[in-house]
Each structure stands twice: as structure tokens, then as C-alpha cells.
Amino acid sequence: METFTIKDIARELGISTSTVSRALRGSYEINPETKRLVMECAERLNYRPNPIALSLKGSASRAIGVILPQIANYFFSQAINGIEAIAYNRGYHVIIFQSQESYEREVANVQQSMSRKVDGLLMSLSSETSDVAHLQEVLDKNVPLVLFDRVSAELNVTKVVADNFGGAFAATEHLIQSGRKRIAHLTIQPWLSITQERLAGYRAALEKYGLEFDESLIRYGTFGPDEVGPMVDELMRYSSPPDAFFTASDRLAVGCLQALRQRNLHIPEDVSLIGFTNLNVAELLAPPLSTVVQPATEIGQVAAERLIDQIERKHRALPIETVKIPTELIVRSSTMTSSEVVSL
Amino acid sequence: METFTIKDIARELGISTSTVSRALRGSYEINPETKRLVMECAERLNYRPNPIALSLKGSASRAIGVILPQIANYFFSQAINGIEAIAYNRGYHVIIFQSQESYEREVANVQQSMSRKVDGLLMSLSSETSDVAHLQEVLDKNVPLVLFDRVSAELNVTKVVADNFGGAFAATEHLIQSGRKRIAHLTIQPWLSITQERLAGYRAALEKYGLEFDESLIRYGTFGPDEVGPMVDELMRYSSPPDAFFTASDRLAVGCLQALRQRNLHIPEDVSLIGFTNLNVAELLAPPLSTVVQPATEIGQVAAERLIDQIERKHRALPIETVKIPTELIVRSSTMTSSEVVSL
DNA sequence: ATAATTTGCGCAATCGATGTCGGGAACGTT
DNA sequence: AACGTTCCCGACATCGATTGCGCAAATTAT
Incomplete structure (x- = not known):
């Protein structure tokens, strides 16, 4: 053929x-x-228009580009699933690029996808990205762009994000209501939108319950496999150490769990632990991990829908808005109160 | 710009x-x-050749296509990481397609990547794929192709796989040596190469230790979230039920763990459990899960290297071979013997 | 019957880059 | 002085598809 x-x-x-x-x-x-003759002949030969030639001519390529930091990450791989499902249904192909959390590679990816003439771009920013000039150029070229999860306030585009504030608020409130008073917050790079929103939710919950916000309980960073442990040590050496950890990502939740267990800190007796994650095995961990679930698939779906809507209705501009997808607090053993533990 | x-x-x-x-x-x-003048001017204008035009002309696109069943899967997402790392270093871009385990979509993906003029193709077959005519066509077009993980015996191409036989043998042997005699094997679709190799390793170990191979202890399928439970029930109702489970994938291992726990079957007291997985949280599960680790990243790296070697040395054919990457048995609590459990 | 439309289709340009061919200039050879 | 070589470079076709323009034939209008 x-x-x-x-x-x-x-x-x-x-x-x-x-x-x-x-x-x-x-x-x-x-x-x-x-x-009729042409159609029939095309059918018979199984003719398929050459997308490259079409792209060169500048018409639609029916492909959307997805640029995100890392595929090997629960949240993002599920988001891709959501994106793919919608794109496939609406007749688009998905071309995926990884920025590997590098600004430089993100810029290269954007260039690549532009020169490959994607009809639109779906992005979640790398953690190194603070300058968004490369994305402004995309907009200037009139290529539809939708940001999801890690977004930038500087860009006037449609954004799809989890309710980070609400989720962080709920997690923190839950910890407070279960008797915790010194809540450490382990989070990622401070300049990311999601970091700020989650931090704000955390602070708001503390405030509501009249607890002091202690900057020394907050830790930012890209924690490698062996970096969480030392940080836990440092925090636990405080004269008044934390009695709970609230982490802002899959990786941190798991790293923290591992570090705490290695140090013989019992969860939830010694410290409580709650994550902000999509781990489908959270329930099977020891102990089962309380978590704020971000609906990754749904975020991907909504983002893809918005993008394709924009692509297909390019003439009349669609309203630009930020869609907030609700998060869900799931309470498991890792945040039980001491009395609950005893009663088991 | x-x-x-x-x-x-x-x-x-x-x-x-x-x-x-x-x-x-x-x-x-x-x-x-x-x-010099041209170079200087190109530099000044930040000139970048248009890959679309290049592709149309039929020259190299410096892009490789990756087609695999599912991105939201530990093994595959790690493999992609490996692929990407190599490709990036050698100046190639990676375009990822998901077949979603569908033969039809796999064929469509192959067509897409061909018409997008990728320089080579890296594939892991969908579970529905038995006919490989679409891949033979790729070869006929002289486009380099490397298969990894899920490969087909019918295709004379370079393949990169884990040592499935060895891993399954080691896992089974370990179960036998820790006193298990009725070992159930939960695996995926029987026609996949990896399924057959793992099953062969399992059988070989049974044989070595003079244990009977009982077909009724083997279960094949694409087990959905709620399908593992009933299967476990069925097996445990046998007059001589299994005293160990050996599962062939991440999903099955987790599903099985969950099902066993829900049914109050204690691991490893009642039954032993070992997986064939890449879960990085295996150690943190309850109980910590013994497992045969497939080096997903390495498989991806090797596959990408082989492919690019082929692309860049198209004239002289490179030797076609099957590269087998060693697997590693990691023993944790889920396969302890009863005496070990007691001694804790 | 002649002019004006409409219908149906082909020519050629275009997108960005490559490659084949061939030509003019400068040089060297008899 | 006449011819052959090199050296540099430009015109043009090409890849696959779209599209503006124009043209002949068929149809309708006058």
C-alpha cells in the first residue's frame, strides 16, 4: 500500500x-x-492528503502540540490521556514535547511545534520559565494557545487549572481540625503559579484558625531523590518541630513518606502527612495516604476542548478565561488523629 | 521575532x-x-530552516516517531524518558503517538508518522496487534524501525526487550525457594511476546523444581480496575488455592495487591505476591512489594540508540539483532516466608 | 442570430528548501 | 590568440496540495 x-x-x-x-x-x-469519479478513485487508491504539503501551504495540519515538563509524572501522563481522548474524537493528532523542566528546551519545543505548523498549542510551563516572550510570539502569530496547570499570569490566554487554593485550604484545614498546629509545607519552585496558589490556600487556612504563619516551616525546591531526607531532619530538629507535613506534589509526597519512615517517624502518630497528588496507589501505601486529588484527566480534557474550540472558531475570538477544576480532599490513615489511631 | x-x-x-x-x-x-556573509546574515536573522519544507523535499526531518500503547503507564513513560534523552543528545526530536491498545489506532499512527516523514520509528505493539503488515510496509519504504518491549517475531528488525524469561524465572524460583507450591500467574494478553516469554520463565522454574504446571492457575487478560477481585475470588475458591501470585505488569501487581487486601488475605502470610513492574513506590506499599524490575529507561535508551544508528548509517545495513536487557529481582516483604514474618 | 452568462475545468503561482544543469568570468595551456 | 578548465553562482524544476485567474463550451438572454 x-x-x-x-x-x-x-x-x-x-x-x-x-x-x-x-x-x-x-x-x-x-x-x-x-x-463522483474523483471520490471513487480516491477511495479506491486509499488516497490520504499529505499533511506535510498541507502544512507547507499554511493550511490546517489538524495536529496540536503539547509541551509539558515531564511525561514520567503521574499528573502529566494522565493529563495527556485526557488531551488525547478529546483530540482524537475531534479529529486531531497530538504531538508531545517534553521541556524536561528546562527553559531552553521549552523555547526549542515551541519553535519546533511552530515550524511543524501545529494548529494550536497546549502548554504547562517548565519550572525554569519566568520569561514568557516565546509564548507571546506564539500569540502574535495568531496560533491558539491554552495553558494548563502551570500557567503564567503575564499571558492573556485561556488557562485550565486545578483549584489549588481550595485544595490547599481544605488540606490545611483538615490537618488543623485533626489537632495539628505546626504544619510544614513542602512545595516546588516559588515562582510557579500553582505554588503560589497552594501556599495562599495554606496561609488562608492557618489564618482562619488563628494559627501563626511560620516561614521557617516552608520549603521550596526541586527535591531530588535524596534531598527530602535532610530537609525533614532539619525541620524535626526545631525546638518546636512540625506535627504535620503538607506536600505539594506527587514526588514530594512519596519522598516525604519514604524519608519519614526511614527516620522511624510514625505516621500519623508522630507526624501527619497529606499530599497533593494523583497517585493511584495512595490508598495502598503504608500508611494509606491522605491526599488532595487534582483531576488530571479532566484538566487535560477541558484544556484540549478549549484549544480546539479556539482553533475552529478562529474568526470570532472566544472569551479568554481561567477555568478552575475542583479538587477533592480524600482523608485516609496518614492524617488520623492520635485518638483515632488508638481506637483501632 | x-x-x-x-x-x-x-x-x-x-x-x-x-x-x-x-x-x-x-x-x-x-x-x-x-x-561567511551568508552565515553571518543567517545568524543575524536567527534563521532556522523550515522542517516542513525539508520533509516535503524528502530529506531528513531529524524527528523520530514513537508509537506505544499508553503513556499513562510507568513502564512506558520511563521508556520515553530514556528515548528522549538519547534523541535530544543526538539532535533528534521525538514525536509521540499513543495507540491506546487499539490496532486501528496503531495503524493510523503509523500512517501519520510516515506522512509526517519521521526519520525512523520506535514502537511497542498494541495488545490488539497480531497482523504486522503495516510495519512491513514501513520496512518496505526503507524507514528504520526498532521494536521494544512488545515485539513481534514475524518482523525481521532490531528489537530491544527486557530479559522476560530470566525475570520470570527468578521470580518464580524465589517463590518456590521461599516455600510456595501453588503459584498463580496473572498476566496480559497471551499472544504478546512478553507474555509468552514470562510464561516460559515461569514454567521453566516450576519444572526445575519438579512442580506441576497447572493451566488453571494462569489468568490472561486486560484486567480493568474491578476485574482482578473476582478473579482472585475464583482462584481462592479452588480446593487447593494458590499460595502465591506472580503478576506480569504494574497494573496487575497493584490491582492484585488491592484485591487481596480487600479480601483480608494477608500478604505474605496467606499468599505471597510478586510483581513484574517499575513502580517506584513498590517499597512504600503495604506490604513492600517484591518485584522484578525491568529497566524501562535503559530499554528506551538502547532502542533509541539503535534506531538512530540505523538512521545515520542507512547505506550499510547494520546487523539486526535482539538486545536483551537484564532484569533484577528485588525481594521485599510481600514474599517473605512465614518464619521470617514471625521473627519480626 | 448575436451577445451575455454560467458552467466546468486547466494553467500557473505558491509554500521553503534542495539539486541539477548550465553559463559567465578568470585563469592556464598550447 | 584560441581553446580548455576551474571556480562561483543563478535559473529552473521539484516535492504535494491549494487557489486565483482565465478560457472554452454550453446555456440563457436579448
Whole structure:
């Protein structure tokens, strides 16, 4: 099954390529009978228009680009699933690029996807990205862009995010209500939108319950596999150490759990632990991990829908808005109160 | 920063596009001085050749296509990481497609990547794929192809796989040595290469220790979230139920763990459990899960290296071979013997 | 019957880059 | 002085598809 071109059809039927092209696109100025012949021939040869040629001509490529920090990450891989499902249903292909949390690679990815003429771009920013000029250029070229999860306030585009504030508030409130007073917050890079929102939720909950906000209980960073442990040590050496940990990502939740267990700190007796994650095994961990679930698949779906809506209605601009997807607090053993533990 | 073409440079310098093209590619028949001018101008305008135009011309696109069943899967997402790392270092971009375990979508993905003129293809077959005609066509078009993990015996191409036989043998042997005699094997679709190899390893270990191979202890399938439970029930109702479970995938291992716990079957007292997985949280589960680790990242790296080697040495055919990456048995609590459990 | 439309289709340009061919200039050779 | 070589470079076709323009034939209007 070689690949046939519009020329093959033209030759076969003894007509010009222009006529074939127009017939296939259903132009009104082609004889219905000719159209029928062309369609039939195209069908017979299993003709597929060459996307490269189409792209070169500047028309739609029916492909959307997805640029995100890391695929090997629960949240993002689920988000991709959501994106793919919607894109496939609406007839788009998905081309995925990883920035590997590098600004430079993110810029290269954007260039790549632009020159590969994607119809639109779906992005979650790398943790190194603070300058968004490369994205402004995308907008200037009139290529639809939707940000999800890690977004930038500087860009006037549609954004799809979890309710980070609400989720962090709920998690913190839950910890407070279960008797915790010194809540450490382990989070990622401070300049990311999600970090700030979660931190704000955390602070708001503390405030509501009249607890002091202690900057020394907050830790930012890209914690490698062996960096969480020392940080836990440091925190636990305080004269008044934390009695709970609230972590802001999958990786941190797991790293923290591991570090606490290695140090023989019992959860939830010694410290309480709650994550902000999508781990589907959270329930099977020891102890089962309380968590704020971000609906990753749904975020991906909504983002893809918005993007394709924009692509297909390019003339009238669609309203630009920030869609907030609710998060859900799931309480498991890792945040039980001491009395609950005893009563087991 | 708009995007400049070879024409812009030509106009700027008052020379022809051919000269610019040749100068940029360092052709010997261009005056060094002219070359310098062109290079300088290209630099100044931040010229980037348009990959679409290049692809249309049929030359290298410096992109490799990756087609695999599911991104939201530990094994595959790590494999992608490995692939990406190598590809990036060697100057290639990676375009990822998901077949979603569907034969039809896999075929569509192959067509897409062909018409997008990737320089080579890296694939892991969907579970529905038994006919590999679409891949034979890829080979017929002389596009380099490397299969990894889920491969097909019918295709004469380079393959990169984990040592599935060895891993399954080691896991089974370990179970036997720790006193288990009725070992159930939960695995995926029987026609997949990895399934057969693992099953063979399992059988070989049973044989070595003179244990009977009981077909009724084997279960094949694409187990959905709630399908593992009933299967466990069925097995445990046998007059001589299994005293160990050996599962062949991440999903099955977790599903099985969950099902066993829900049914109040204690691990490892009642039954032993070992998986064939890449879960980085295996150690943190309750109980910590013994497992055969497949080096997913390494598989991806090796596959990408082989592919790019083939792409870059297209003239002389490289030897076709099957690379087997060693697996590693990691013993944790889920497969302890009863005496070990007591001694805790 | 002649002019004015409409219908159906082909020619050629275009997108960005490459590659084949061939030509003019400068040089060297008899 | 006439011819052959090199050296540089430009014109043009090409990849696959779309599209503006124009043209002939068929149809309708006058």
C-alpha cells in the first residue's frame, strides 16, 4: 500500500490536479459527475492528503502540540490521556514535547511545534520559565494557545487549572481540625503559579484558625531523590518541630513518606502527612495516604476542548478565561488523629 | 521575532536562494567569503530552516516517531524518558503517538508518522496487534524501525526487550525457594511476546523444581480496575488455592495487591505476591512489594540508540539483532516466608 | 442570430528548501 | 590568440496540495 498523491488520481482520470483537489474539497464549481469519479478513485487508491504539503501551504495540519515538563509524572501522563481522548474524537493528532523542566528546551519545543505548523498549542510551563516572550510570539502569530496547570499570569490566554487554593485550604484545614498546629509545607519552585496558589490556600487556612504563619516551616525546591531526607531532619530538629507535613506534589509526597519512615517517624502518630497528588496507589501505601486529588484527566480534557474550540472558531475570538477544576480532599490513615489511631 | 526564510537572506545579500542554500550547507563550490556573509546574515536573522519544507523535499526531518500503547503507564513513560534523552543528545526530536491498545489506532499512527516523514520509528505493539503488515510496509519504504518491549517475531528488525524469561524465572524460583507450591500467574494478553516469554520463565522454574504446571492457575487478560477481585475470588475458591501470585505488569501487581487486601488475605502470610513492574513506590506499599524490575529507561535508551544508528548509517545495513536487557529481582516483604514474618 | 452568462475545468503561482544543469568570468595551456 | 578548465553562482524544476485567474463550451438572454 504505497502512498498515492493527487497527481496519481489526476493521471488516472485524465484530468488536472486542480480539478481533483477541488473535487475532493467539494468545491461547487465541479461537475457532480466528475466529483463522483474523483471520490471513487480516491477511495479506491486509499488516497490520504499529505499533511506535510498541507502544512507547507499554511493550511490546517489538524495536529496540536503539547509541551509539558515531564511525561514520567503521574499528573502529566494522565493529563495527556485526557488531551488525547478529546483530540482524537475531534479529529486531531497530538504531538508531545517534553521541556524536561528546562527553559531552553521549552523555547526549542515551541519553535519546533511552530515550524511543524501545529494548529494550536497546549502548554504547562517548565519550572525554569519566568520569561514568557516565546509564548507571546506564539500569540502574535495568531496560533491558539491554552495553558494548563502551570500557567503564567503575564499571558492573556485561556488557562485550565486545578483549584489549588481550595485544595490547599481544605488540606490545611483538615490537618488543623485533626489537632495539628505546626504544619510544614513542602512545595516546588516559588515562582510557579500553582505554588503560589497552594501556599495562599495554606496561609488562608492557618489564618482562619488563628494559627501563626511560620516561614521557617516552608520549603521550596526541586527535591531530588535524596534531598527530602535532610530537609525533614532539619525541620524535626526545631525546638518546636512540625506535627504535620503538607506536600505539594506527587514526588514530594512519596519522598516525604519514604524519608519519614526511614527516620522511624510514625505516621500519623508522630507526624501527619497529606499530599497533593494523583497517585493511584495512595490508598495502598503504608500508611494509606491522605491526599488532595487534582483531576488530571479532566484538566487535560477541558484544556484540549478549549484549544480546539479556539482553533475552529478562529474568526470570532472566544472569551479568554481561567477555568478552575475542583479538587477533592480524600482523608485516609496518614492524617488520623492520635485518638483515632488508638481506637483501632 | 518573525520567521525568516532562505529567500530573505538571498534578498538581503542580493544573491540567489540556491547560493544561500549551498552556503549554509557548506558546499565546496561556494566562495568562502560568500559563505561567511551568508552565515553571518543567517545568524543575524536567527534563521532556522523550515522542517516542513525539508520533509516535503524528502530529506531528513531529524524527528523520530514513537508509537506505544499508553503513556499513562510507568513502564512506558520511563521508556520515553530514556528515548528522549538519547534523541535530544543526538539532535533528534521525538514525536509521540499513543495507540491506546487499539490496532486501528496503531495503524493510523503509523500512517501519520510516515506522512509526517519521521526519520525512523520506535514502537511497542498494541495488545490488539497480531497482523504486522503495516510495519512491513514501513520496512518496505526503507524507514528504520526498532521494536521494544512488545515485539513481534514475524518482523525481521532490531528489537530491544527486557530479559522476560530470566525475570520470570527468578521470580518464580524465589517463590518456590521461599516455600510456595501453588503459584498463580496473572498476566496480559497471551499472544504478546512478553507474555509468552514470562510464561516460559515461569514454567521453566516450576519444572526445575519438579512442580506441576497447572493451566488453571494462569489468568490472561486486560484486567480493568474491578476485574482482578473476582478473579482472585475464583482462584481462592479452588480446593487447593494458590499460595502465591506472580503478576506480569504494574497494573496487575497493584490491582492484585488491592484485591487481596480487600479480601483480608494477608500478604505474605496467606499468599505471597510478586510483581513484574517499575513502580517506584513498590517499597512504600503495604506490604513492600517484591518485584522484578525491568529497566524501562535503559530499554528506551538502547532502542533509541539503535534506531538512530540505523538512521545515520542507512547505506550499510547494520546487523539486526535482539538486545536483551537484564532484569533484577528485588525481594521485599510481600514474599517473605512465614518464619521470617514471625521473627519480626 | 448575436451577445451575455454560467458552467466546468486547466494553467500557473505558491509554500521553503534542495539539486541539477548550465553559463559567465578568470585563469592556464598550447 | 584560441581553446580548455576551474571556480562561483543563478535559473529552473521539484516535492504535494491549494487557489486565483482565465478560457472554452454550453446555456440563457436579448
